[in-house]
Every structure is written in C-alpha cells, then in structure tokens.
Amino acid sequence: MKSFVQAYRLPLIGFGLGVVLAILFLVFGFWRTLLVILLALAGAGLGFYIQQHHLLDRFMH
Numbered sequence: 001m002k003s004f005v006q007a008y009r010l011p012l013i014g015f016g017l018g019v020v021l022a023i024l025f026l027v028f029g030f031w032r033t034l035l036v037i038l039l040a041l042a043g044a045g046l047g048f049y050i051q052q053h054h055l056l057d058r059f060m061h
Helices: 002-007 009-028 030-052
Strands: none
Touching: 002 009, 009 030
C-alpha cells in the first residue's frame, strides 16, 4: 500500500482536491466557492509574504 501511495502521490492529491472542490460547488455554489478559493489564496500569499520578510519574528520568539 505504501508503494502505491508513493507511486501515485500527485494523482491522489489531485483526486482529493477535486473531491473537495466538487463538494464546495455542491454546498456553496460556483461564486461562493470561487470567493473561498480567492480568499484562501490571498491569505496564503499574505502569510508567505510575512514569512519571507520576517515581519513577525520579533513577536514569535
């Protein structure tokens, strides 16, 4: 089983993301799902920017 997961890791991740996206479409609809995705990407981008510029280092130690 472990070798199967290692061999097909990326297709399995893609499958999981597709299932989550399909559930979001069914529960929230297209526009709300799109809003959730955009806000999640904006949050990830902001977090990446803060991490790369060490903006919170003095507060975290």
